[in-house]
Amino acid sequence: MTESKLQNVDYPELAAQIKAWSQELGFDGVRITRATLPAEAGERLQAWLDAGYHGEMDYMARHGLMRVRPAELVPGALTVVSLRMNYWPGEARAAEAVLADPEAAYLSRYALGRDYHKVLRNRLQQLSERVRTAASALGGRVFTDSAPIAEVALATQGGLGWRGKHTLLLTREQGSLFFLGEIVTDLPLPEDIEEPAHCGSCTRCIDVCPTQAIVAPYQLDARRCISYLTIELAGAIPAELRPLIGNRVYGCDDCQLVCPWNRFAVASGEADFAVRHGLDDVSLSTLFAWSEDDFKTRMAGSPIYRIGYERWLRNLAVGLGNAPSTPAVLAALAARREDASALVREHVAWALARHGE
Incomplete structure (x- = not known):
């Protein structure tokens, strides 16, 4: 983008437009933050890796601190647009009822419909194209769990929510039952303000974890997490953890199901996230x-x-x-x-x- 074009763009107005467009495209929240994270973010990530909490997810160690340095993914990056889209399938059999039925198969509620990667990427690309048209140019990329980027840290910094003790992003308005996506851009968009955390003294997510994978507030040992064991782990599931898994055969939602903020969760209106093949009750x-x-x-x-x-x-x-x-x-x-x-x-x-x- 030339200097003259840069000067002609009304960035506060463009930021407002991005938020309006995101709502039209089915996103349930959007915030903008700078494309840098404080040094503490890298220190926390390195300590987590050093503890071996990533298990066999070698890509976590391979990418290392690139995860907290968006400009290494997108040279010249200045801002990150963080977005969320609700996925809770309101018509599904109640999660608690499935978990209480030992002959039923429990699949994480986010996985009952179509692959969210494709759904979000398509919407993010549409939004990116609108921004590209409005600003005459755009140097940037869209991401949805598709590259080493610290999406929760960036979303927290931008005020999209706060990091809960289970390490997921939480919002006061709609809990945590949503997907995240990002547009990393070289546009100097105005930044939103970070929101304080609202977990207080609550430890329900820590206490309920079947395998005690949340080893401390904001610290997850993936090697014990049922989502890791049933999705990321390629080999045998450790025998001592198998009895604790119960009937959870793909992922786990326990820490979210007990979270008080998820009483505000909103069922998704996205048709692609509707239950397929009766997987909610089988x-x-x-x-x-x-x-x-x-x-x-x-x-x-x-x-x-x-x-x-x-x-x-x-x-x-x-x-x-x-x-x-x-x-x-x-x-x-x-x-x-x-x-x-x-x-x-x-x-x-x-x-x-x-x-x-």
Whole structure:
């Protein structure tokens, strides 16, 4: 962008336009912040990595402090537009009811519909194009959990919410049940003001965690987190953690379900986040009977697809091992006793042993 064009842009007006456009595109909140974070952010990240809390997520260590330095991702970056979009599927069977049904499969509520990466990226690109047109040029990129960027830290700095003790972004208006996305740009947009935290002395998220993965306020040991164990971990789930996982076969929402701020959560109006294939109310045995073709067909376009069929069966075997010893549960496990995957066979054997088989 030339100097003359820079001078002709009304940046406060453009910032207001960005917020109006984001609402038109289905976003539920937007704030703007500078594309730099304080040194403490890098120090906290390095301490977390040094403690090994990232587990087998090697990319976290590989990218290192780039995560807190947006300008290394987008040279010349000046500001970050942080946005959020609600995902809670209001029509789904109540999460608490599924968790209380030991033969049901619990999948994190964000994963019941279509893959959010595609939905958010499309909307972010549309917003970026509007900004590009309005400002005559734009040097920047859009992100949605797609690059090493400290999205919660940036969203917090911009006042989109505050970091809860479970490490997720929280808002007073709508809790924490939303996705985040960013536009990192070289435009000198006016910055929004950071909001103070409102967790107070509450420790419900820490206390409820089935595996005690929140080792201290604002500190998560991913190696114990059920979301990590059922999604990111490629190999065997540690045997000592399996009984604690219960019927959670893809992700975990416990820390959010007990958060007082989520009483203000708003159901998503986005059709792509609506429940698909009855995944909000289905038995572990039914899902364990799926063939690989069933998995690929029904999970196409879902965030669950990326873990693959083998991990899917591994997770379900753990859930079945924690389920009651009903004929349906025992028959489902016995049918895969000689599964082609050594990983699945090992988890099935563990599950059958839990049932005295």
